[in-house]
Ligand code: PEP
């Protein structure tokens with residue numbers, strides 16, 4: 001199967017009727033780049049930088065981060081990479097940050113909340129990303145944004161980092177694109193406002209499903225309730241895609257659902273044309289994409305919209321799903 005899928009790598013990433021859907025990779029380390037190129041991904045849609053910070057006893061210095069980001073950008077050879085700023089807390093801890101024990105870690109001190117509190121660390125990371133942006137198509141993405149205020153505060157730190165680099169005469173891409181993860185229900189509900197102040201959205205379905213349904217994504221006991229096909233999730237995706245379109249903001253999906261072939265008809269229905277997923281999923285999704293029809297999108301949505309349950313949603317999706325070579 002994997003061997004026959006490999007033959008698809010060189011084919012354009014399009015539906016049967018020519019709708020282009022970019023398939024990018026989620027990565028956590030430089031090591032994965034060989035596979036990214038091997039699957040002919042359109043780029044890296046999510047670089048999870050927290051792994052640079054883990055399994056060590058001190059924060060990575062600017063130079064060290066810069067070297068990694070630059071290597072990723074250069075090895076992608078002109079393809080874009082979305083670098084997500086530090087997303088620790090919740091399920092990912094750093095001993096040297098001495099995060100407090102929390103009753104509800106996923107509702108607590110994590111991601112952009114830490115960055116906006118520890119602007120020293122945040123600025124170091126942004127400086128490293130900016131400097132690397134001189135060597136490739138780097139974009140910046142903030143995780144766990146819940147308000148316009150957070151976005152603006154993050155951008156102030158970014159502006160400060162740019163000013164410093166200007167003063168030091170260090171080059172960076174001045175028009176670097178800045179986007180946010182849409183992974184909190186609050187962000188979905190104000191996506192119309194957020195869309196006006198960012199270059200792109202990337203929908204993080206892993207956390208979005210967790211927060212919409214109040215189901216801990218790490219808790220086995222409630223795993224059966226973790227349902228990405230719940231109609232509430234579907235409505236959140238629709239609202240985000242519509243608000244992004246309203247303001248000409250690019251939107252992609254980077255949660256696990258992006259790599260699930262059952263969900264492909266949803267993206268066609270919502271007009272989403274970029275998906276980022278684990279490298280192993282890319283050719284499987286491409287296989288489905290090549291057999292799908294983009295022109296089915298509006299009809300798929302007409303059938304999905306009234307679905308009262310996850311069972312009804314999956315029944316519709318099942319009728320449109322394409323699999324097998
Ligand atoms: C997500 O929440 O969907 C996501 C892609 O980010 P992470 O899995 O790293 O939280």
Ligand code: MG
Pocket residue numbers: 143183204206207
């Ligand atoms: Mg997330």
